[in-house]
Amino acid sequence: MRPPRHRQLLAALLALCVTAAPPASAQDVMIFAAASLKTALDGVAAAWSAETGGEAVVSYAASSALARQIEAGAPADVFISADLDWMDYLASWGLIDPDTRRTLLSNRIVLIAAGTDAPPVEIAPGFGLAALLGEGRLAMADVDAVPAGRYGKAALETLGVWGNVESRIAETENVRAALAFVALGEAPYGIVYATDANAEDNVTIVGTFPEDSHPPIRYPVALTADTANPAAADFLEFLGAAPARALLEAQGFTVLDPTDADAHAG
Amino acid sequence: MPTLTPDEWQALALSLKVSFWATALSLPVGLLTALVLARGTFRGKSILNGLVHLPLILPPVVTGYLLLLTFGRRGPVGAFLDANFGIVFSFRWTGAALAAAVMAFPLMVRAIRLSIEAVDARLEDAAGTLGANRLWTFVIVTLPLILPGVIAGAILGFAKAMGEFGATITFVSSIPGETRTLPAAIYGYTQVPGGQPQAMRLTLIAVAVAMTALIASEFVARRVARRIRDG
Numbered sequence: 043m044r045p046p047r048h049r050q051l052l053a054a055l056l057a058l059c060v061t062a063a064p065p066a067s068a069q070d071v072m073i074f075a076a077a078s079l080k081t082a083l084d085g086v087a088a089a090w091s092a093e094t095g096g097e098a099v100v101s102y103a104a105s106s107a108l109a110r111q112i113e114a115g116a117p118a119d120v121f122i123s124a125d126l127d128w129m130d131y132l133a134s135w136g137l138i139d140p141d142t143r144r145t146l147l148s149n150r151i152v153l154i155a156a157g158t159d160a161p162p163v164e165i166a167p168g169f170g171l172a173a174l175l176g177e178g179r180l181a182m183a184d185v186d187a188v189p190a191g192r193y194g195k196a197a198l199e200t201l202g203v204w205g206n207v208e209s210r211i212a213e214t215e216n217v218r219a220a221l222a223f224v225a226l227g228e229a230p231y232g233i234v235y236a237t238d239a240n241a242e243d244n245v246t247i248v249g250t251f252p253e254d255s256h257p258p259i260r261y262p263v264a265l266t267a268d269t270a271n272p273a274a275a276d277f278l279e280f281l282g283a284a285p286a287r288a289l290l291e292a293q294g295f296t297v298l299d300p301t302d303a304d305a306h307a308g
Numbered sequence: 309m310p311t312l313t314p315d316e317w318q319a320l321a322l323s324l325k326v327s328f329w330a331t332a333l334s335l336p337v338g339l340l341t342a343l344v345l346a347r348g349t350f351r352g353k354s355i356l357n358g359l360v361h362l363p364l365i366l367p368p369v370v371t372g373y374l375l376l377l378t379f380g381r382r383g384p385v386g387a388f389l390d391a392n393f394g395i396v397f398s399f400r401w402t403g404a405a406l407a408a409a410v411m412a413f414p415l416m417v418r419a420i421r422l423s424i425e426a427v428d429a430r431l432e433d434a435a436g437t438l439g440a441n442r443l444w445t446f447v448i449v450t451l452p453l454i455l456p457g458v459i460a461g462a463i464l465g466f467a468k469a470m471g472e473f474g475a476t477i478t479f480v481s482s483i484p485g486e487t488r489t490l491p492a493a494i495y496g497y498t499q500v501p502g503g504q505p506q507a508m509r510l511t512l513i514a515v516a517v518a519m520t521a522l523i524a525s526e527f528v529a530r531r532v533a534r535r536i537r538d539g
Contacts (some may be wrong), residue, residue, distance in 0.1 A: 104499065106499035106500070106501075107499060110498060110499070127501065128501070131501050179399050179481075179483075181481070184482070184496060184499060186496070186499075186500050187496060187499035187500045187503075188499065211483070212399050212480075212481040212482075212483055213481055213482045213483065213488075213496075214477070214481050214482070215477055215482070215495070215499075219477075219478070219481070223481065226376065226377070226380060226382060227380075227381060227382040228376065228380045228381050228382070228398055228399070229399070
C-alpha cells in the first residue's frame with residue numbers, strides 16, 4: 043500500500059492532467075494550414091490576435107494530412123490547402139462550406155541548393171539535374187500525395203528529367219522537412235516553394251521552375267462545414283485585408299484578388 | 309490470401325531486413341547494458357539509465373532529428389564514420405536500421421534487465437565456489453537462466469523496430485526500396501486521395517506479421533522455460 047502522501051500527489055497530478063487543457067473560448071479559431079504557410083501565417087495569426095484579442099491556433103502539416111484529419115472529424119474552423127485537389131476532395135464530401143471558398147494565394151516552386159553561395163542552375167528542358175546530384179539525393183515532399191511534391195514531379199516530367207532523377211529522390215512527409223534536409227546539407231538539392239526558400243537562410247535558390255511546367259500553384263481557403271464559430275469568418279476576412287496581405291507578400295506569396303481568385307477556383 | 313504487389317513485397321522485405329539487423333546488432337549491446345544496469349554499482353548509473361530510456365520518452369521525431377544532427381552526412385559522428393570507415397547512414401537502409409535499433413533499445417534492455425535481477429545470486433555464488441570464473445559462470449549459469457528474458461527482449465525490440473516510423477522518416481526520409489518501410493508505405497498511401505484500399509492491405513500485412521512474431525515468441529519462450537525446468 044502506498045503511503046497516503048503519495049496518493050495525494052498522484053491525485054493532484056491526475057487532476058492537473060484533466061484540467062490542464064483549457065476549453066477553447068468562442069473567440070479562438072482553429073486553422074489547419076499547409077506547412078508551406080508556416081512563417082507567413084504565424085505573423086498573420088499574431089496580427090489577428092493583437093487586433094481582436096482572440097487566439098488563432100494554427101496546425102501546420104501537409105495539406106494531405108490535414109484533409110484526412112478534417113475528414114475524420116478534426117475540430118478545424120478554417121482550412122487552407124496548398125492545392126485545389128485536397129480542397130476539392132473535402133468539398134466532394136460536403137466537409138467545407140462552398141460559399142466561403144476562395145483562392146487566396148499563389149506561389150512558385152524553386153530548385154534550392156545547400157549553403158549560402160551555390161551557383162545558379164539553368165532550368166530548361168532536359169537540364170542536367172542528375173549530373174548535379176551525383177550520389178546525392180533530391181529532397182522533395184511526397185511526390186504522389188503532398189502538393190509541393192506533386193508540382194515538383196509535374197515540372198520535372200514536363201522538362202523531361204523525371205526519368206533520370208526518379209531513383210535519386212528522398213521523399214518527405216511535408217515540404218518543410220525537405221527544406222530541412224537541404225538546409226542541414228544532408229541532401230545537396232531540393233525542390234520547395236519559393237516562400238520556403240525565403241524562410242531559410244542556409245539554402246540558396248539556384249533556379250525557379252517555369253510557371254507553365256506545372257499546374258498553377260493556388261492556395262484555396264474555406265471554412266469547414268461544421269464550424270459554427272463567428273470568429274472563423276472574421277479570420278477569413280482578415281486574411282484578405284491589408285496587414286495580412288503585407289505579411290504574406292513579404293514572404294514571397296502573391297495574394298490574389300477575390301475577382302482573379304474566382305476565375306481560378308474550381 | 310491475395311498475392312502481394314511488388315511494392316508491397318518491397319516494403320515488407322525492407323521492414324524485415326531493417327528490423328532483423330536492428331535487433332541482431334543491438335542485442336549484444338543491450339545484454340551488456342542490462343547487465344551493467346542490473347549488477348553494476350558506480351557513479352552515474354542513473355545517468356546511464358536515463359540515457360538508455362531517452363528514446364522511449366522522447367517524441368520519435370526528436371530522436372530522429374537528433375540522429376540526423378549526429379549521424380547525418382554533416383553530423384560529427386556521421387562525417388567521422390564516412391571519412392574513416394565509409395559507413396553512411398544518411399538516406400540508406402542502414403540509417404533506418406539505426407533509427408529502429410535506437411528506438412527498440414530501451415524495451416530490449418528493460419526486458420533483459422528484469423530477468424537478470426530475478427536470477428538467484430546464490431546459484432552464481434555456488435558456481436564460483438566450484439571453481440568457475442566470472443565469465444564462465446555467466447555463460448553456464450546466468451545466461452541459460454535469463455534466456456527467456458533475452459528472447460522476450462529481442463522479440464519486443466524486433467516488434468518495435470517493425471513499427472518504427474517517426475524517427476525513421478525524420479532521419480532518412482521515405483525512399484522506395486531503401487528507407488520506405490511498412491509503416492512509411494502505409495502512411496504514404498493514407499496521404500493519397502483514394503489510397504485507402506492499399507493502406508488497408510498493408511495494414512493487414514502488418515497485423516499478420518506482428519501476430520506471427522508474438523505467437524512465435526510465446527512458443528519459443530514456453531519451450532525454453534520447459535527445457536530449463538526439466539533440464
